[in-house]
């Protein structure tokens with residue numbers, strides 16, 4: 001039994017660690033006659049009612065009501081907050097250094113999942129006037145564990161390597177978010193309708209992968225033709 005638990009822990013750590021190809025495998029430049037990959041990620045089955053998360057601390061700032069667990073959000077049968085990205089593209093659009101923002105307003109991370117190309121700077125905001133502590137559970141990147149007292153309105157971290165990183169607050173146990181650093185600029189997050197879009201993709205055949213914090217991964221091959229839109233539909237279910 002104990003061994004099973006250990007094996008399970010190792011397996012789940014393995015998919016969370018995402019052995020993504022290194023950023024150095026990608027070369028950006030001008031894209032001629034690029035196409036688009038767009039579509040939807042569907043959730044198979046009956047969506048469970050999201051759990052309520054009790055606010056046990058700093059109630060005057062954090063809680064009007066209990067928080068809602070964001071680890072599996074389904075809207076009209078479609079999956080929200082799934083990361084869609086190309087795993088095996090070597091050449092494509094320019095990889096611009098990006099700055100993205102993670103807010104903690106009301107003791108809740110926003111957005112719950114932040115997807116960006118590796119090499120980006122993440123600005124972490126604290127408008128709450130109380131202490132937060134942002135703690136990353138990373139493997140490919142150095143772990144950070146940063147206290148953010150009330151006077152520190154913003155701090156920044158740089159995520160150099162592709163990885164899905166869970167971040168939590170040690171002060172407020174319900175605070176939970178994901179930073180997804182992709183191996184190239186072809187990364188999108190499904191919106192409130194479960195849809196996504198990857199633009200300026202050079203014609204070719206690629207592996208498109210969906211990553212979801214609770215449901216794991218799924219992928220399919222997609223062929224992109226010049227100036228055309230390739231429509232793809234994914235489906236994920238609870239294991």
Ligand SMILES: [Cu+2]
Pocket residue numbers: 107131132133169170171172175
């Ligand atoms: Cu906090």
